[in-house]
Amino acid sequence: xxxxxxxxxxxxxxxxxxxxxxxxxxxxxxxxxxxxxxxxxxxxxxxxxxxxxxxxxxxxxxxxxxxxxxxxxxxxxxxxxxxxxxxxxxxxxxxxxxxxxxxxxxxxxxxxxxxxxxxxxxxxxxxxxxxxxxxxxxxxxxxxxxxxxxxxxxxxxxxxxxxxxxxxxxxxxxxxxxxxxxxxxxxxxxxxxxxxxxxxxxxxxxxxxxxxxxxxxxxxxxxxxxxxxxxxxxxxxxxxxxxxxxxxxxxxxxxxxxxxxxxxxxxxxxxxxxxxxxxxxxxxxxxxxxxxxxxxxxxxxxxxxxxxxxxxxxxxxxxxxxxxxxxxxxxxxxxxxxxxxxxxxxxxxxxxxxxxxxxxxxxxxxxxxxxxxxxxxxxxxxxxxxxxxxxxxxxxxxxxxxxxxxxxxxxxxxxxxxxxxxxxxxxxxxxxxxxxxxxxxxxxxxxxxxxxxxxxxxxxxxxxxxxxx
Ligand SMILES: [Zn+2]
Numbered sequence: 001x002x003x004x005x006x007x008x009x010x011x012x013x014x015x016x017x018x019x020x021x022x023x024x025x026x027x028x029x030x031x032x033x034x035x036x037x038x039x040x041x042x043x044x045x046x047x048x049x050x051x052x053x054x055x056x057x058x059x060x061x062x063x064x065x066x067x068x069x070x071x072x073x074x075x076x077x078x079x080x081x082x083x084x085x086x087x088x089x090x091x092x093x094x095x096x097x098x099x100x101x102x103x104x105x106x107x108x109x110x111x112x113x114x115x116x117x118x119x120x121x122x123x124x125x126x127x128x129x130x131x132x133x134x135x136x137x138x139x140x141x142x143x144x145x146x147x148x149x150x151x152x153x154x155x156x157x158x159x160x161x162x163x164x165x166x167x168x169x170x171x172x173x174x175x176x177x178x179x180x181x182x183x184x185x186x187x188x189x190x191x192x193x194x195x196x197x198x199x200x201x202x203x204x205x206x207x208x209x210x211x212x213x214x215x216x217x218x219x220x221x222x223x224x225x226x227x228x229x230x231x232x233x234x235x236x237x238x239x240x241x242x243x244x245x246x247x248x249x250x251x252x253x254x255x256x257x258x259x260x261x262x263x264x265x266x267x268x269x270x271x272x273x274x275x276x277x278x279x280x281x282x283x284x285x286x287x288x289x290x291x292x293x294x295x296x297x298x299x300x301x302x303x304x305x306x307x308x309x310x311x312x313x314x315x316x317x318x319x320x321x322x323x324x325x326x327x328x329x330x331x332x333x334x335x336x337x338x339x340x341x342x343x344x345x346x347x348x349x350x351x352x353x354x355x356x357x358x359x360x361x362x363x364x365x366x367x368x369x370x371x372x373x374x375x376x377x378x379x380x381x382x383x384x385x386x387x388x389x390x391x392x393x394x395x396x397x398x399x400x401x402x403x404x405x406x407x408x409x410x411x412x413x414x415x416x417x418x419x420x421x422x423x424x425x426x427x428x429x430x431x432x433x434x435x436x437x438x439x440x441x442x443x444x445x446x447x448x449x450x451x452x453x454x455x456x457x458x459x460x461x462x463x464x465x466x467x468x469x
Contacts, residue, residue: 002054002365004222005297007154007230007252012367015251017221022060025051026212026249028225028233029111031068031204032092033077036099036275038302039258043226045291046255046368048105049408053364055428056407058334058435064215065108066208067093069115070201075190085191095276101421102279103287104409106428110215114207118193121202121210124244125182125195133243134182137173141183141197143205146176148239154252155231162231180236182206205236212237213246223249230254255296260303271303278307286310288410292370313378317405320381321414324398327464331403332435333361352393353400356380360404370408377401419465423454430456431463 003014017023027047030040051061068074069089078085100107125141128134134143145151145159152159159178166177181203186192192199212220223234234252241248260271272278278287287302290310294300320326356376363372383389384398402412411424419427430445446456454465 002050002057003367004251004253005367007234007254010156013251015221017059018219018250021058022062023054023222024062024216024220025064025222025224026208026216026220027063027065027108028208028229029065029067029108030093030096031071031073032089032096033071033073034092035095037258038260038272038275038278039226040096041099041103041275041278041287042258042291042300042302043255044100044103044105045288045409046296047224048103049288049292049370050368051106052409053333053368053407055432056331056333057361058332060432060436061109062216063106063108064110064112064212066211067096067111067113068204068207069093069113070191071114071204099275099279102284104284104411104421106409106425112211112215114202114211117207117211117214118202120214121206122183122193122195124206124210124240125197125202128182128240128243131243133240135175136197137171138185139171139173140181140185140200140203142174142179143182143236143239143243144175145178145180145236145239148242151178151235151239154235154238157231180205180232182240205233206240208233209237209240209244209248212249213241213244219247219250221249222251222253224253224255227254227256256299258302259299260301272307278302282307283311283314285410286314288408289314289374292374292408292410295371296368316378316381317401317410317412318414320384320398321402321412324384324395324414326399326402326412326414331407332431333357333407334435352389353396356397356400357404373404373408377404380404419454423449423452423465426452427454427456427463427465 001014001016003012005011006013015023025047027043030036047063047065051063054061067089070085074085074088078088081088097107125134128143129136129141132144133147134141136142152162155162157165163177182205183195183197183200183202185198185200190201192201212223223237225234230252238248272281286307287310290302290306291300293310293313360373360376363369363376366372380397380401384394384401387394389397402414405412426445426449430442430449433439433442433445449456449465450468453468455468457464457466
């Protein structure tokens, strides 16, 4: 099984899912006050790669990611543009999903909005007030962080040093510098909901704890996000779960930032100014390859230079696909090994493929070591291209390289059938349904594909689409 670095434990630990064969994953999503930046692209790709990899191993991933559609920044943006907060949020959310689709990022299984959860957040805050973990001031309701015994676990800091580092205090009614807001009383003209503490809105830290526990239930497997969320956002979520006496995330995962090589992000430097800007000027697959080539816990430089280097590497992969006439298809990392074993006449090749799959899985299971996994795939590309192992083996190795890349969401382009992303997703869901032996759903998805002009062909190790004539 996959091992990941756990921020709470401070080391790499094995993921032992709460329910065998299923991983419940919560990823903190965007605050939709602006268009997505490059860091959002990396974040989305890191978790998309992990999800696809787990699914290729036959594990079902319940992937919940929220959309923060009410927040100080959205209110400020709406005021600046003389529009409503919902207009600002809806417009930026649409841009977000369009960028995710272009990147080939699978939609979360559920994407709850903060504004849909205000009622449940008020209930949770009331419970925390009743239990003595929260108190009311003239500005709203605050959480008393010092009530939580191990507050600072994710921050890796003591309560005292957290207090020292607390920002210049604006609210003198707070009992401690580390206390944080649960409910903000609204100023005139701001969007507001009625509550026992006056009309206002919930603080940001409450939505994720309430939505994750509602949709993924107690003790879900992985809670994740960028390093900037480790403290205070995730620390404060943990604290609230403790106050609510709800077993919370069993594993904390954080990814590193995107860096721009000391240069300020600006149009004049020639660098990308936003995710949309990059997607307009480069192959979206280049960003995925670049993300894969660095470890998720290391900073990543996204510049024209690094993207263009990834583009060159991508061209090598596409050239291999053209040469061997490869159509990318999904890969079943759980079953492939035994399937290859069954082919007696190809025993020599199968043994070789088996060992390549095993080393790929070993690298990915080791805290998602995608740089090593990708470099192993490029070794396969080299072997296939030199043809040293004979023509039949070369073609099988090329197909394997393409299938392993597909299990990470990177699809090589051999110039064959151009499958639209909607049909590719239907095929992926059909593969998952077949693996779960839900043949009724698999047949329904096959019929849906047929209606949109595709015939599904089931081949050893995966399925692919052919145009219906
Ligand atoms: Zn969150």
